[in-house]
Amino acid sequence: MTLDSLSRDQLDAFLAEQQQAYADLQQAGLKLDITRGKPSADQLDLSEGLLTTPVEDHVSDGVDVRNYGGGTGLAELRAIFAELLGVPVDQLVAGNNASLSMMHDSIVFAMLHGTPGGSPWKDGPVKFLCPSPGYDRHFAICEHLGIEMIPVAMLEDGPDMAAVREHVADPAVKGIWIVPTYANPTGAVVSEQVAAELASLDTAAGDFRIFWDNAYAVHDLTDQHVKSADIVGLCSAAGHPDRPLMFASTSKITLAGSGVSFLAGSPDNVAWYLSHTAVRTIGPDKVNQLRHARFLGSPQGVLDLMARHREILAPKFEAVLRILSERLGPHDVATWTTPKGGYFVSLDVVDGTASRVVRLAKEAGISLTPAGASFPYGKDPRDRNIRIAPSFPPMAELTQAMEGLATCVLLAAAEKAVSA
Numbered sequence: 001m002t003l004d005s006l007s008r009d010q011l012d013a014f015l016a017e018q019q020q021a022y023a024d025l026q027q028a029g030l031k032l033d034i035t036r037g038k039p040s041a042d043q044l045d046l047s048e049g050l051l052t053t054p055v056e057d058h059v060s061d062g063v064d065v066r067n068y069g070g071g072t073g074l075a076e077l078r079a080i081f082a083e084l085l086g087v088p089v090d091q092l093v094a095g096n097n098a099s100l101s102m103m104h105d106s107i108v109f110a111m112l113h114g115t116p117g118g119s120p121w122k123d124g125p126v127k128f129l130c131p132s133p134g135y136d137r138h139f140a141i142c143e144h145l146g147i148e149m150i151p152v153a154m155l156e157d158g159p160d161m162a163a164v165r166e167h168v169a170d171p172a173v174k175g176i177w178i179v180p181t182y183a184n185p186t187g188a189v190v191s192e193q194v195a196a197e198l199a200s201l202d203t204a205a206g207d208f209r210i211f212w213d214n215a216y217a218v219h220d221l222t223d224q225h226v227k228s229a230d231i232v233g234l235c236s237a238a239g240h241p242d243r244p245l246m247f248a249s250t251s252k253i254t255l256a257g258s259g260v261s262f263l264a265g266s267p268d269n270v271a272w273y274l275s276h277t278a279v280r281t282i283g284p285d286k287v288n289q290l291r292h293a294r295f296l297g298s299p300q301g302v303l304d305l306m307a308r309h310r311e312i313l314a315p316k317f318e319a320v321l322r323i324l325s326e327r328l329g330p331h332d333v334a335t336w337t338t339p340k341g342g343y344f345v346s347l348d349v350v351d352g353t354a355s356r357v358v359r360l361a362k363e364a365g366i367s368l369t370p371a372g373a374s375f376p377y378g379k380d381p382r383d384r385n386i387r388i389a390p391s392f393p394p395m396a397e398l399t400q401a402m403e404g405l406a407t408c409v410l411l412a413a414a415e416k417a418v419s420a
Helices: 008-027 041-045 048-052 075-085 099-113 136-144 161-167 192-200 231-237 267-280 286-296 299-327 354-363 395-419
Strands: 092-094 127-132 148-155 173-178 209-213 244-249 261-264 334-336 345-349 385-388
Touching: 008 395, 041 299, 048 286, 075 092, 075 244, 075 261, 075 286, 075 299, 092 267, 099 136, 099 209, 099 244, 099 261, 099 267, 127 136, 127 161, 136 148, 148 161, 161 192, 192 231, 209 231, 231 244, 261 267, 286 299, 299 334, 299 345, 299 395, 345 395, 354 385, 354 395, 385 395
Parallel strands: 127 148, 127 173, 173 209, 209 244
Antiparallel strands: 092 261, 244 261, 334 345, 345 385
16 A cells, blocks of 8 residues: 555554564664675676786787887777777777776866867866766766756756756856766666757857766666667767767776776867876776787677676666565655666655665665765755665675665655654
């Protein structure tokens, strides 16, 4: 029965039942963690061969990978990922293990030096549009650098374009964060229509940038591959070739701590980026890039590896969705996404109770991402969103954590209903 259908006596009885269930949960002495979307040990084991891939000849495209240089990264690895990302290989840079570093550096370069044809962003107010719920590390970069964040709703097909159009009339709005495929945390996929509208936007800032973080481009949870919109091509066709900066990495493909990152954009954007990175580095880890090129082999090799990841991940997501449906569905106290890829499930609980749910879970030994983490400044205006990361824990621990989370959601919902 839904909570709003219960009489007061029934509601009191339901609250007492949830309080007892929570007391039992606390007595279980759990120590579980579903905070971040890290690959599990089983997933990392899929790429253990990367560590023993022979690179004795250590030469790629005439480059001795042991030496300095090669700021763009190895051509043969770039060729593999250029095809997967749908960009020209000469407009793709391969870096070190964190695409987050590339994002951070790109914004710092823009702040200090401006973008091609533009003045330094630091010379005036800087604002970024932040589709929400969104990726907390994007928001952390903005907050760290003093960039004002403006939340806009993240819908099933991308950001709320009516809100985006309204805000880009302000010349201080210099950019927007987008995770286009299987967005963190909702699993939304930016449609071709929305991508085309982003590409052709009339913006007051001539140096407006789309930070297109394609972190989950090949991270399907079903056997249906979802192709990302071609934002680089769309922007070029719309007369704004410098507008997008695309980012990706192998962090959740091979070894998260020893992967390769990628940046793509127009020829001018790539030259701009390399002109600044040349000051702080004399080339990326090309030995690791060569290992990746040999280990992965081809675009199909990447997709084959991701199919093996899916075999590990899909049952975990199925377990999360089953428990949410069985435990919360009958009481109409929450809604959640059913992603077809990516690393997260986005859970919306009763308004005003997400912080309480996270606190209850912590006191029962279950670590969750802080309530509000998926919003700029950590402030969820409705205090309802919780990001669930099923990937890292073993199945037994994941199901324990989800059963416990469901108990906390029901208790918080009952408390609010009784107090209303």
